[in-house]
Every structure is written in structure tokens, then in C-alpha cells.
Amino acid sequence: MNQAESEASDLLRIRRLSKTYPGGFRALKTVDFTVRAGEIHALLGENGAGKSTLIKTITGITLRDDGEVWLDGREIHPRNGEEAQAAGIATVYQEVALLPNLSVAQNLFLGRQPTRFGLVREGEMGRRSRQLLQGFGLDIDVSAPLGEFSVAVQHIVAIARAVDLSAKVLILDEPTASLDAREVEVLFTVMRQLKSQGMGIVFVTHFLDQVHAICDRLTVLRNGGLVGERTVAGLPRMELVRMMLGRDLEAVETARSRSHRDTVVDRGAVPAVQAVGLGKHGAVAPFDMILREGEVLGLSGLLGSGRTETARLIFGVDRADQGELRVDGTSVRLLGPRDALRLGFGFCPEERKTEGIVAELSVRENIILALQARAGWLRPLSRKRQDEVADRFIKLLDIRPDDPDKPIGLLSGGNQQKAVLARWLATGPRVLILDEPTRGIDVGAHAEIIRLIRKLCDEGLALLVISSEVEEIVSYADRVTVLRDRHHVAELTGDEVTEQRVLTSIAAT
Amino acid sequence: MSIVLPRKGSAQIGAFILILLINWLVSPQFFDLRLQDGRLFGSLVDVFNRGAPVMLLAMGMVLVIATRGIDLSVGAVMAISGAVAATLADSHSIVICLGAALGVGLLCGLWNGILVAVLRIQPIVATLILMVAGRGIAQLITEGRIVTFTSRDLAWFGGGSLFGVPAPVVLAVVALVVALALVRGTALGLMIEATGANAEASRLAGIDTRLMTVAVYMWCGFCASLAGVIVAADILGADANNAGLWLELDAILAVVIGGPSLFGGRFSLVLAVLGGLIIQAMNTGILLSGYPPELNLVIKATVVLVVLLLQTPRLIAFKDRLFRGTR
Numbered sequence: 001m002n003q004a005e006s007e008a009s010d011l012l013r014i015r016r017l018s019k020t021y022p023g024g025f026r027a028l029k030t031v032d033f034t035v036r037a038g039e040i041h042a043l044l045g046e047n048g049a050g051k052s053t054l055i056k057t058i059t060g061i062t063l064r065d066d067g068e069v070w071l072d073g074r075e076i077h078p079r080n081g082e083e084a085q086a087a088g089i090a091t092v093y094q095e096v097a098l099l100p101n102l103s104v105a106q107n108l109f110l111g112r113q114p115t116r117f118g119l120v121r122e123g124e125m126g127r128r129s130r131q132l133l134q135g136f137g138l139d140i141d142v143s144a145p146l147g148e149f150s151v152a153v154q155h156i157v158a159i160a161r162a163v164d165l166s167a168k169v170l171i172l173d174e175p176t177a178s179l180d181a182r183e184v185e186v187l188f189t190v191m192r193q194l195k196s197q198g199m200g201i202v203f204v205t206h207f208l209d210q211v212h213a214i215c216d217r218l219t220v221l222r223n224g225g226l227v228g229e230r231t232v233a234g235l236p237r238m239e240l241v242r243m244m245l246g247r248d249l250e251a252v253e254t255a256r257s258r259s260h261r262d263t264v265v266d267r268g269a270v271p272a273v274q275a276v277g278l279g280k281h282g283a284v285a286p287f288d289m290i291l292r293e294g295e296v297l298g299l300s301g302l303l304g305s306g307r308t309e310t311a312r313l314i315f316g317v318d319r320a321d322q323g324e325l326r327v328d329g330t331s332v333r334l335l336g337p338r339d340a341l342r343l344g345f346g347f348c349p350e351e352r353k354t355e356g357i358v359a360e361l362s363v364r365e366n367i368i369l370a371l372q373a374r375a376g377w378l379r380p381l382s383r384k385r386q387d388e389v390a391d392r393f394i395k396l397l398d399i400r401p402d403d404p405d406k407p408i409g410l411l412s413g414g415n416q417q418k419a420v421l422a423r424w425l426a427t428g429p430r431v432l433i434l435d436e437p438t439r440g441i442d443v444g445a446h447a448e449i450i451r452l453i454r455k456l457c458d459e460g461l462a463l464l465v466i467s468s469e470v471e472e473i474v475s476y477a478d479r480v481t482v483l484r485d486r487h488h489v490a491e492l493t494g495d496e497v498t499e500q501r502v503l504t505s506i507a508a509t
Numbered sequence: 510m511s512i513v514l515p516r517k518g519s520a521q522i523g524a525f526i527l528i529l530l531i532n533w534l535v536s537p538q539f540f541d542l543r544l545q546d547g548r549l550f551g552s553l554v555d556v557f558n559r560g561a562p563v564m565l566l567a568m569g570m571v572l573v574i575a576t577r578g579i580d581l582s583v584g585a586v587m588a589i590s591g592a593v594a595a596t597l598a599d600s601h602s603i604v605i606c607l608g609a610a611l612g613v614g615l616l617c618g619l620w621n622g623i624l625v626a627v628l629r630i631q632p633i634v635a636t637l638i639l640m641v642a643g644r645g646i647a648q649l650i651t652e653g654r655i656v657t658f659t660s661r662d663l664a665w666f667g668g669g670s671l672f673g674v675p676a677p678v679v680l681a682v683v684a685l686v687v688a689l690a691l692v693r694g695t696a697l698g699l700m701i702e703a704t705g706a707n708a709e710a711s712r713l714a715g716i717d718t719r720l721m722t723v724a725v726y727m728w729c730g731f732c733a734s735l736a737g738v739i740v741a742a743d744i745l746g747a748d749a750n751n752a753g754l755w756l757e758l759d760a761i762l763a764v765v766i767g768g769p770s771l772f773g774g775r776f777s778l779v780l781a782v783l784g785g786l787i788i789q790a791m792n793t794g795i796l797l798s799g800y801p802p803e804l805n806l807v808i809k810a811t812v813v814l815v816v817l818l819l820q821t822p823r824l825i826a827f828k829d830r831l832f833r834g835t836r
Contacts, residue, residue: 315713317712317713336712337712337713337714337715338715338716338717340715341714341715347713349713354707354709354710355709355710355713356710356713357707357710358703358706358707358710358711358714359706359707360702360706360707360774360775361699361702361703361706361774365699365703369699369703369711369714369715369716370714370715372696372699372700373700373714373715373716373717374715375696376696377695377696377697377700378695379695379696380694380695380696380699381696423714
């Protein structure tokens with residue numbers, strides 16, 4: 001297809017879209033994105049890649065700073081969801097945004113019920129609802145409450161409603177996350193049908209199998225930037241994983257200037273932490289893991305592969321339902337994070353705002369929180385001691401602004417992350433778990449945190465680091481465990497720790 | 510023109526003084542004090558004396574609200590503890606009588622705390638259960654009658670005095686001092702604020718958020734039962750139907766007047782207690798003025814509306830814009 005032809009069949013065309021959030025975080029950097037009529041287009045990327053922001057700017061929920069959005073040859077400027085809908089962009093979110101207590105028919109026609117003399121024509125509404133859903137191969141009682149049906153049916157009702165509002169482009173934001181295999185197939189049938197009607201479908205997912213099963217083309221975002229656009233047919237899975245997680249090869253080779261540190265770790269000694277067949281049904285399959293002091297173990301894998309779940313089991317946030325955790329060779333049972341804290345563990349969670357910082361409290365209080373929790377409520381840290389600890393870590397980690405009494409919610413993401421890190425360092429931990437420590441923070445803070453990880457490791461801490469950035473993880477990890485579909489599938493050590501090997505393990509089927 | 514923004518709490522102190530001054534205008538002898546039988550009397554003393562139960566409820570409620578909860582059962586708990594105290598007063602020693610009444614309050618708090626923290630029922634629903642059931646329990650204890658007693662020991666809690674200060678005021682002040690020592694002298698205050706502001710992050714930081722939640726409901730139950738004892742001692746009897754009726758709303762109002770937000774986090778015990786005093790000062794003022802007491806409710810509602818409006822983010826933003834414009 002030549003250039004002119006492809007331009008002609010473009011249904012949704014986005015050019016140089018940019019978005020910077022207050023606080024200076026650049027969520028989208030001049031991203032191009034094109035959806036053609038009659039195609040299913042996968043939008044891929046890890047958490048924080050910019051997928052959500054891209055969708056929100058298309059649907060008008062977030063206003064763009066710069067760039068153009070063209071729909072069917074006309075530039076559009078939706079300022080909210082309704083305007084985008086009116087222009088022809090329909091969106092179905094992961095959590096179905098319908099009303100479970102109303103009937104299926106009422107949900108389909110909410111806000112636009114057929115009326116006569118101001119009264120809702122229930123019979124007409126039911127008839128048209130049945131007709132509409134039969135078009136999707138769904139024959140259900142439309143007068144029953146929506147909540148009684150499976151999530152898959154609810155999704156199809158949501159799609160039917162969205163599409164019936166004269167849509168040209170349909171955006172499906174992770175619709176398959178809560179569906180089982182059979183339900184996914186039902187959804188795919190509907191998607192193929194809409195595609196044959198000439199609709200352009202944007203499909204956000206993190207299941208690569210589904211991308212190969214149903215999509216025609218795909219676009220990958222990473223750290224707010226466009227990585228590339230490809231045709232799915234003939235694209236090797238390895239290539240796709242590299243687009244999502246890795247840098248292109250030349251860059252990687254130069255980045256691999258690091259020589260593996262001379263191993264000072266005594267491999268024969270009793271490991272600080274050992275997991276034996278540890279697992280939790282529905283979260284992560286039973287796995288073995290060894291974590292030694294003075295060593296960085298990296299956890300790599302795609303979103304939803306069980307990385308965070310592994311960390312949560314080891315820190316006792318979730319309780320394992322099988323297997324055993326040993327600390328210094330002794331079996332321990334963690335009933336909660338407090339037990340892990342007493343054993344000298346620390347955990348910086350991925351979701352900084354909801355699980356990391358306590359936004360209202362000051363930087364000082366955030367830093368001393370875990371230290372105080374370990375001391376117990378009866379032994380309060382004196383104000384002098386609090387100031388000492390806070391000042392020391394504010395200096396050590398260069399937290400800005402260096403005002404310990406400022407509410408932490410007012411700091412930038414990178415400084416919040418450093419403060420959460422300080423909270424655990426203040427407890428003098430021997431095992432530190434970092435879940436995506438460099439996510440969503442600016443380049444300067446990024447480099448500082450990686451330097452810090454290396455330094456902590458040299459000081460003899462046992463570190464478990466989760467990251468979507470493969471080139472980052474191979475630069476500091478002594479060993480890398482690769483996860484896929486909630487299983488620990490490979491462990492790479494020594495010279496095997498290369499970006500190539502990690503990516504191959506993730507992509508293997 | 511520059512406007513110095515008020516220091517934390519100065520708005521509440523200002524409101525309290527303003528209401529006292531209005532009371533003085535309405536009733537010129539408002540600030541008069543006289544000593545009679547070794548006990549202070551006067552309208553101002555009355556504000557503190559009558560306000561003691563709500564002050565106690567407010568210092569319990571403020572901690573519950575700091576954890577993003579609410580306790581609707583405090584009025585009912587007052588009725589229960591009052592009933593227990595009145596029933597036991599003439600047959601048992603004051604120690605057992607008081608211990609039972611306050612113990613019942615702690616138990617009620619434990620019940621609420623378990624419903625909220627362990628069973629994860631929404632606080633407003635969880636405490637509604639005891640709000641409804643509690644008055645029934647109180648009636649069962651009093652067997653549907655108004656139980657009167659003659660014990661002078663128990664009566665002291667309502668009508669007695671210490672160095673001229675009415676006993677309810679002494680008790681409220683002692684409770685406040687104990688609460689301040691517990692909350693600010695230990696790390697409890699920080700942990701409660703952290704739990705209210707972000708429970709999940711606090712749990713991950715190693716704080717026992719469940720214990721914190723149960724503890725604040727127990728403290729709230731304890732304060733309510735002490736308030737119940739004071740009210741029963743004051744009338745020398747327990748009226749299960751009317752003791753503490755609607756006082757949970759006064760307690761919530763007091764916290765709202767004294768504190769910044771119902772969404773948990775930062776709290777101030779002293780300002781919540783001051784909120785209780787403001788409410789009582791209004792009550793007393795209306796009684797002294799001779800206006801019908803029905804007006805009381807409307808005025809109270811108006812004051813709360815004004816306080817809430819002053820805290821609305823939109824209004825604050827509007828005010829800031831206004832200030833920028835004049836600068």
C-alpha cells in the first residue's frame with residue numbers, strides 16, 4: 001500500500017500528541033498513532049508507558065498540550081467524553097461503567113429512552129434491545145438486571161451501547177483482564193464482526209497471545225514515547241517483547257559496559273531469604289527463590305506476569321497458601337507486613353501514591369513511619385531524633401525541597417520515591433524489595449536511584465528489584481528471575497544476565 | 510493590603526469568644542460568678558458544666574473521624590452506661606458501679622471496632638447497628654422504667670465539685686489531659702493520622718492499622734460511657750429513652766466545627782472539644798435570651814453550614830482569588 005492510499009483509509013489519525021502533567025511529568029512525548037477503518041489495532045506498553053494518557057486525550061477526558069487528532073478527515077477537539085462520543089469515538093473501560101441494578105435494556109438506552117408523550121416506551125425499548133444484542137449473537141432476557149450476567153456479557157452490553165451511539169472508532173481498554181478463555185472468545189467474535197462492518201478498534205491489552213490472535217496492527221509505547229508501529233502478521237514475538245521492554249540493540253551493546261562485579265558473595269552460605277515452593281493460588285504459582293546478602297536479584301517479566309505478587313508474598317502483604325519462607329535457614333510465617341518489618345525487610349511498592357506515601361503527612365513523618373512502627377506506639381521517637389533521621393536521609397538522598405515539614409504530597413514523584421526509600425533505609429534493613437523504583441520519575445532521579453541500588457548492594461543488603469526496564473535491570477542485577485503467566489520460568493546468572501537472554505526468556509512460548 | 514491568614518484554631522477561638530460576647534449582650538449577668546456551698550455558679554460555668562458530655566463525646570469522636578470513620582452509637586452508649594450505673598449505684602460500691610458502666614462503654618467500642626476493622630463494614634452502617642440496638646439494651650437494663658438512685662457517690666459525678674469546679678468539668682478536663690498524653694505523648698497520634706490518611710500505605714509501613722481502628726472506637730465508647738455516667742448522675746436516674754438522645758449529632762458537629770475534614774488524617778483534640786463548647790455556648794445563649802429553644806436547632810444548623818462553607822475548597826479558592834486581586 002502506498003502512502004496516499006494508507007492516508008485515505010486512516011480513520012483516526014493522531015500526530016505529535018504531547019501531554020505534560022502538573023509537576024512536570026511528561027506522560028506523552030510527540031506520539032503518532034493511526035487506526036484504519038476495518039482493523040483491530042493493539043495498543044501496547046507497560047504501566048506508565050502512556051497508554052491511559054493517550055486514550056484519555058483521544059476521548060477528551062484529559063486535554064492535550066500539543067498535537068492533532070483527526071477523525072475521518074476532520075480535526076476534532078473533544079473536551080469531555082460526551083463530545084468524543086458525539087464525534088464517533090466510543091470507549092469501553094476495563095471496569096464496566098454501567099449500572100448493575102438496572103435492566104439490560106435500561107442500560108442500553110439510558111439517557112435516550114424511546115418515549116411517547118414523555119413516557120418511556122418499555123416495550124419498544126425491550127424490542128430494540130433484543131434486536132441490538134442479537135446482532136452481537138447474544139440472546140438474553142433484556143429485562144433482567146445487568147448485574148446478574150457474567151462480566152463478558154456486561155462487556156458486550158457496554159460495547160453494544162457504545163457502538164449503537166453511531167461510533168466509528170471503538171476503544172477497548174483491557175476488556176479481557178477479568179474474562180476467562182471462553183468469554184474472551186465471545187468477545188473476539190463481536191470484535192471481528194464490528195471490524196467487518198468497517199469500524200476501527202483500538203484494543204488495549206497486555207496479553208501477547210491475544211494480540212497475535214486478533215489484531216492486525218499494533219503500536220507500542222514506552223515511557224510516554226512512541227516505540228513503533230508494526231503489522232502483527234509475521235512479527236516475531238521476540239521483536240515485540242523487545243519493543244515493549246528493551247532498547248534497540250546498538251544502544252544496548254554500549255550500555256553493557258558494566259563488568260559484572262567480582263563476586264564476593266559466598267554461594268555456599270545460608271541465604272538471607274529462601275522461598276521453597278512459595279505460592280498463592282490465583283496470584284503466583286509456587287516458586288523457589290534464593291536471596292543473598294550483597295546481591296541484587298532482578299525480577300523481570302511483562303505486566304501481570306506475577307512480579308508484584310511475588311514481592312507481596314515475600315513481604316507478607318498477601319499471605320502465601322502454600323510453600324515456606326526461610327530467613328537465615330529458619331522457617332518463618334509472615335502474617336503481615338509488620339512481621340516482615342521485624343525481620344529486617346523493607347518494601348517500596350509500585351503504586352507510590354496509594355501504597356507508598358501518606359500524602360497528608362510531612363516528609364519527616366513519612367520517613368520515620370516504618371521506624372516508629374517497629375518501635376511500637378509506646379516508644380515514640382523524640383522530635384529531635386525524628387529531625388535527625390529526616391535530615392540525614394534528606395541530605396543522603398538529596399530530597400528536594402529539603403523542608404522536612406512540607407506535606408509529602410506536594411513533592412514531585414521522584415522525591416516522593418526517594419522519601420519512601422528513606423523510610424525503609426531508616427530502619428536499617430537487611431532485605432529490601434523495590435517494585436519499579438524508577439517508574440514515573442525524571443531522568444536525574446532515575447540515575448540517582450540506580451546508583452543508590454548499587455551502593456546498597458555493596459553495603460551488604462540483599463536486594464530484590466522489580467523493573468520493566470530490562471536494560472536497567474541487567475545493569476545492576478547479579479541474577480535475574482524471569483516470570484511469565486504467573487510462573488517463575490527462568491533464572492539467569494553470571495554471564496547469562498544479558499538483555500538478549502532476558503528478552504528471549506520472556507518471549508518464549 | 511495584606512491579610513494575615515489565621516493560625517490554626519484561631520477561627521474557632523474567635524467564634525467561641527464572639528458567641529460568649531453575644532451571650533453577654535443578651536444577658537448582662539452572663540460573666541457573673543458566685544461561690545455557693547463551695548461550688549462555682551454562673552452562666553459561664555454552666556456552659557462548661559452542661560457542655561461536658563458533648564466535650565467528652567467530641568474527644569472520642571474526633572479520633573474515630575481521624576481514621577475516616579464515624580460513630581453513630583455514642584448516644585445509645587450513653588444510655589446503656591447510664592442505665593448500668595443507675596441500676597448498680599445503690600446495691601454496689603461506687604468502684605464496681607463505675608467500673609461496670611465504663612467497662613460496658615469499652616465493650617461497645619470493641620464491638621464497633623471489630624465490625625469496622627475486622628469485618629470491614631462501613632463505619633456508618635456498623636455503628637448504626639448499636640445506635641438502634643443500644644437504646645433497646647438500655648431499656649432492657651432499666652426494665653423500661655426510669656431507674657432512680659440515691660447513692661451520693663455516684664451523684665457527685667453530676668452535681669459535685671472539686672475546688673469549686675463542677676465535677677463534670679473536672680472529668681472532661683482530666684479526660685482531655687489523658688487523651689492528649691496518650692495521643693501526643695506516644696506515637697499513637699501519628700499512627701492514627703497515618704491510618705486515616707492512607708490505610709494501605711500505613712499497613713505496608715508496618716503500622717497495625719487494625720489495632721489503631723479498634724482502639725479509637727474503644728476510646729470513643731469509653732468517652733461516651735463517661736458522658737452517660739455524668740448525665741445519669743446529674744438527674745439522679747437513668748432515662749433509657751432520652752439519655753444522650755441525638756447527642757451523636759452534636760458530637761459530629763463539634764468535630765466538624767473544630768477540625769478540617771471528615772476525610773480522615775490530621776486531627777486536633779483541643780479544637781474538637783472547643784467545637785463542643787461552641788455548641789453549648791449557643792445553647793445557653795438561646796436559653797438566656799428567652800427565645801424559644803426550638804430556634805436553637807436552626808441556629809446550630811446555620812453555624813455548621815457557615816463553618817462547612819468556609820472549608821469548601823471552591824470557596825477557599827474563590828477567597829484566595831479575591832485576596833490576590835486586592836493585593
